[in-house]
Structure formats: structure tokens, C-alpha cells
Amino acid sequence: MWGIEVIFKGRNLIRLLEGLGAALEISLISVLISIPIGIILGVLMAGKNPVIKAVLRIYLDFIRIMPQLVLLFLVFFGTTKVWGWDLSGEVSSVIVFSMWGAAEMSDLVRGALKAIPKHQYESAQSLGFTPLQTKAYIIIPQCVRRLIPLSINLITRMIKTTSLVLMIGVVEVLKVAQQIIEANRMTSPNAAFGVYLFVFVLYFAACFILSLIARQLERKWS
Amino acid sequence: MSDLLEIKHLTKRFGENSVLEDINITVRKGEVVVILGPSGCGKSTLLRCINALEDTQGGEMLIDGEPIVKGGKNMRKVGMVFQSYDLFPHLNVLANITLAPVKVMKRDKEQVQEEARELLKRVGLSDKEKSLPRELSGGQKQRVAIVRALIMQPELLLFDEVTAALDPEMVREVLEVVLDLAKQGKTMMIVTHEMQFARAIADRIIMIDGGRIVEENTPERFFTDPETDRARQFLNTFTYENVHKKEQ
Numbered sequence: 373m374w375g376i377e378v379i380f381k382g383r384n385l386i387r388l389l390e391g392l393g394a395a396l397e398i399s400l401i402s403v404l405i406s407i408p409i410g411i412i413l414g415v416l417m418a419g420k421n422p423v424i425k426a427v428l429r430i431y432l433d434f435i436r437i438m439p440q441l442v443l444l445f446l447v448f449f450g451t452t453k454v455w456g457w458d459l460s461g462e463v464s465s466v467i468v469f470s471m472w473g474a475a476e477m478s479d480l481v482r483g484a485l486k487a488i489p490k491h492q493y494e495s496a497q498s499l500g501f502t503p504l505q506t507k508a509y510i511i512i513p514q515c516v517r518r519l520i521p522l523s524i525n526l527i528t529r530m531i532k533t534t535s536l537v538l539m540i541g542v543v544e545v546l547k548v549a550q551q552i553i554e555a556n557r558m559t560s561p562n563a564a565f566g567v568y569l570f571v572f573v574l575y576f577a578a579c580f581i582l583s584l585i586a587r588q589l590e591r592k593w594s
Numbered sequence: 595m596s597d598l599l600e601i602k603h604l605t606k607r608f609g610e611n612s613v614l615e616d617i618n619i620t621v622r623k624g625e626v627v628v629i630l631g632p633s634g635c636g637k638s639t640l641l642r643c644i645n646a647l648e649d650t651q652g653g654e655m656l657i658d659g660e661p662i663v664k665g666g667k668n669m670r671k672v673g674m675v676f677q678s679y680d681l682f683p684h685l686n687v688l689a690n691i692t693l694a695p696v697k698v699m700k701r702d703k704e705q706v707q708e709e710a711r712e713l714l715k716r717v718g719l720s721d722k723e724k725s726l727p728r729e730l731s732g733g734q735k736q737r738v739a740i741v742r743a744l745i746m747q748p749e750l751l752l753f754d755e756v757t758a759a760l761d762p763e764m765v766r767e768v769l770e771v772v773l774d775l776a777k778q779g780k781t782m783m784i785v786t787h788e789m790q791f792a793r794a795i796a797d798r799i800i801m802i803d804g805g806r807i808v809e810e811n812t813p814e815r816f817f818t819d820p821e822t823d824r825a826r827q828f829l830n831t832f833t834y835e836n837v838h839k840k841e842q
Contacts, residue, residue, distance in 0.1 A: 501697070
């Protein structure tokens with residue numbers, strides 16, 4: 373019924389979970405790369421140097437305006453043509469998602485730093501803290517509390533966007549789903565419904581758990 | 595009594611705008627000086643200069659005979675309480691109070707916590723040491739902020755309109771704490787709009803207008819018979835004529 377039975381045929385279930393694993397892996401590696409770069413860029417963006425700020429602003433806008441799919445094509449196909457790089461789909465995906473993640477993360481860090489009132493610095497100074505101590509004990513702990521839920525949300529956005537990487541030949545959960553549907557076209561014509569429904573459940577489970585954690589932390593620290 | 599703070603010919607400008615002009619004040623140990631004046635007259639800026647939070651454009655300021663410099667070690671002799679409390683939102687009350695003595699003065703944590711509890715008891719907040727700032731009322735936050743400044747054992751305490759952001763019912767609980775400090779002989783400079791309180795606590799009133807000192811007087815003289823018209827005019831803004839017609 374509805375083609376759900378297809379999921380339990382042969383290795384299909386395991387293949388779908390492996391596909392989800394591939395998507396999560398790309399997101400996780402990209403996030404691990406994005407966070408440190410994003411923090412450095414964010415601190416620079418909140419800083420005083422107008423040239424650096426302008427350059428980073430352009431970078432951020434460029435990444436935001438460009439659809440992720442175009443960036444994927446640009447890195448996967450474009451670099452092969454121009455420089456002869458032979459990047460795999462996975463590596464291209466990680467590059468694009470890290471560029472995107474670093475840009476978004478830098479904006480979050482900039483926002484978190486700017487959101488700290490000037491008075492926090494002043495009362496710290498008035499209590500005798502050095503600028504370094506002020507950052508270590510007062511500013512950074514507050515920023516981190518603000519950033520953790522926001523970065524979890526960024527991870528969920530990344531996981532959802534990994535559905536695009538099938539377009540450059542990466543076999544992730546959606547691609548596996550397509551393959552299963554194709555293979556069972558004759559025996560289970562309704563497979564498209566059942567299998568995509570299951571893919572939906574997989575994405576939902578992965579993202580929902582993360583959103584719950586983010587919401588919980590947000591409530592605890594807001 | 596010896597001089598704790600000496601301000602000579604202090605000038606402060608924001609760009610072209612002169613905020614403080616040729617300010618001369620001497621504060622002796624144990625003295626309570628209240629600074630009055632209309633909004634924007636420069637009285638808060640004066641306190642910020644004494645706390646080295648502002649650059650100055652002329653004159654000199656000495657604390658215990660040493661010049662006031664941003665980040666200078668002697669700045670520990672000056673403590674300040676701000677209008678907006680500015681507790682550290684991620685730390686509970688006890689940690690807010692003990693962070694500076696432990697990290698800045700490198701004092702023993704246990705000992706500092708003992709002292710913090712003692713001070714919290716004195717301001718009536720013994721049961722709040724585990725609370726986060728957002729769980730406190732404005733008056734409670736401000737009392738914590740006072741304790742946080744006190745525990746650094748400053749010789750001079752600056753109060754910048756500490757009750758201006760509070761609901762009327764909470765003003766008293768904070769001012770009681772400040773009055774108590776005056777009784778203990780703390781040296782304080784207080785900027786306030788609470789005239790009754792100013793009169794009760796001050797050893798000396800300094801009125802500033804347009805960035806200059808216009809009158810310096812005892813509280814009795816200042817409030818009953820000020821020397822300058824400007825002071826009289828200022829005090830008149832706090833009294834209202836009765837508009838109710840008397841019953842015939």
C-alpha cells in the first residue's frame with residue numbers, strides 16, 4: 373500500500389540510512405570547518421577596519437545571493453574546466469557548504485558581538501578587568517550562549533540543503549530514494565509516495581531533534 | 595581630613611562640543627558630594643571621567659595624589675555604580691560579585707564568597723545568591739551592583755543616577771543602602787535627581803550647568819537659600835504650585 377513496503381525490501385532501508393549518513397557527514401564536516409572560520413571572520417566584521425569589513429560584507433552578500441546549487445555547479449564543474457581540478461562531488465559539496473557556513477556563521481558572530489551592550493565593557497573596566505580578561509570572562513561566554521542555538525539552526529539548514537548535492541552526483545538520501553523508486557517502478561508503482569514520505573521522516577527526525585536541542589538551550593540562556 | 599580626589603581645570607569635549615569646562619573639585623576622605631544639575635549638563639560625564647571611561651582634553655585628576663589613567667592600577671581605588679546596573683547576565687548573583695576580586699585582585703575564592711555573603715546580607719539579599727540577574731527586580735539588581743563595586747574596596751564610590759531607571763517603590767530600598775554607606779564613612783560622589791535624598795546624604799552639593807560648576811554649597815544653604823539665580827531656578831522646577839482653588 374502507498375509503496376511503503378518497498379522500503380523494507382532487500383537492503384533498501386539500510387541504503388536509505390546510509391544516504392542520510394552521507395548527507396549528515398557533509399553537513400557535519402562543513403560545520404566543523406565553518407565554525408572556526410566563521411568566528412574569525414565575525415570578529416573581523418565586528419572590528420574597526422573598514423576595508424576588511426567591506427570585503428567580508430561583499431563575500432557574505434555574494435554567498436547569500438548565489439543559489440547554493442549554482443555554487444555547487446561552479447565548484448564541481450567550473451574548476452574542472454578552468455583549472456583542471458578533479459574534485460569529487462563530496463569534496464565540492466564540503467567546499468561549498470563550508471563557504472556558505474563560514475559566511476552565515478560570521479554574520480551570527482558579528483551579531484552576537486554587536487548585541488553586547490557597551491555598558492558590559494564599561495562596568496568590567498570599572499571593576500578593574502583588563503581588556504583581555506573582559507573578553508575571556510564576560511564577553512565571550514555571553515556570545516557563546518547566544519551562538520550555540522543559532523549555530524544548531526544553521527546545521528539544520530545545512531542538512532536540508534544537502535538535498536541539492538545529488539545534482540553533482542553525490543549519492544545521498546534523496547538520490548538513494550530516486551534509485552529505489554526507479555528500480556521498483558514495475559512492481560510497486562506507488563513507491564514514489566512511500567519512499568519520499570520516508571525520506572521526509574528521516575529529514576524531519578534529524579532536524580527536529582536538533583531544533584529541539586536549540587530551543588531548549590535558547591530557553592535556558594535567553 | 596586629607597584630600598582623596600583632586601580635579602583641576604578639567605576639560606572634556608566631544609568633538610567641537612564642550613561638555614565640561616574648567617572643573618575644579620576636591621573631595622576629602624569620608625566626604626559625600628552630591629552633584630546636581632539639569633539633564634545633559636555634564637554631571638554623568640564628570641563621573642565617567644573620574645572612572646577613566648572618557649578621554650579628557652585638559653586639566654588633571656588625581657586620586658590619592660596619583661594621576662587617573664585609563665587601565666591604571668590606581669583605578670581600583672575608584673568604584674562606580676551605573677544607572678542600568680549592568681550585571682553580567684550569564685553569571686548568578688554570587689558569581690557577579692566574586693568574579694572581579696578573584697580574577698583581578700587574585701584573592702582566595704572561598705574568602706571572597708564569605709565576604710560577598712556578608713555584604714548580601716547587609717543589603718537584604720541573602721536568599722538571592724544563586725539567582726540570575728534576570729530573575730531579580732530592578733532594585734535588587736542595583737543593590738547587587740552596589741555590592742559588586744563595594745567588594746573591590748574602592749576608596750571612592752561613584753553613583754551615576756542609580757535610581758533613575760527604577761520604579762518609585764524600589765527607589766527607597768536602594769537609597770537606604772547608599773545612606774548606610776554614608777554612615778559607615780565611605781567617600782562618595784553621587785549624581786541624582788532625588789532632591790530629598792541629596793539633602794539628607796550630602797556633606798556638600800555641587801551644581802553643574804552647561805558644563806561648568808555654578809554653585810558649591812552646604813545642603814542646608816543650597817536647598818533653602820542658594821547663592822545663584824541659576825540654582826534657585828533649577829530648584830523651582832521641582833516644586834509645583836497648588837492649582838486647587840481653596841474652598842470658600
